[in-house]
Amino acid sequence: MASAQEIKDRIEAAIPGALADVEDYTGGGDHFRATVTAPAFAGRSRIEQHRLVYEVFGEEVGGAIHALSLKTQAPDEGAASARASGGGESGTGNHTTTR
């Protein structure tokens, strides 16, 4: 069992400069939807971007984390989308240290 906040914190801790919005869309602690913006995504294919995020969780994805639905983008692409580049309003203010 994990919380959306834990998933968010782990992504942001593992990928430098990453901003993640994570939603537990079933409320069960095992199905998550994440939008991740990170400088490391620039110049990489979608496959490579998603792999970078999956690698944060290793075998937990497909195991304890049944589903991690991803939308990834480099900061430039993020600025062009509906989500402002300075976004991350849901949680960036209380980014706590993970255990």
Add this chain to the structure above:
Amino acid sequence: MSSTDETTDLPMAPGAGREADTPAAPAEDETDGMREAIAKAIADHDVILFMKGTPEAPACGFSARTVAALADLGVPFAAVDILPDPRIRMELSALSNWPTIPQLFAHGELIGGCDIVCEMHESGELENALR
């Protein structure tokens, strides 16, 4: 209306191997045979989807959405149900370096899972990738 022109069977059960080079062998060799069978299936089909369930009866919402995107384009594809044998998923993920199901391959390359396939479908990129 079936969007699938064929279904691919992997040698998932003893005696189910369709080729003479899939021998009844110790567990380790069987695993190797599974990976080779998956690699061959990917190489042999222009478009192949590894999914939970079948195109007619998907067993997972992500697989269902991926099938729907392919059906919408009318692209023929082969499908492999990964549920009957856990080794299929293990060996597929080891081969593709991709942890989740479904996985769509076109011309031997991993296109992505449900998120990427649906995103590419919405942007219009999917049809070109499958061509």
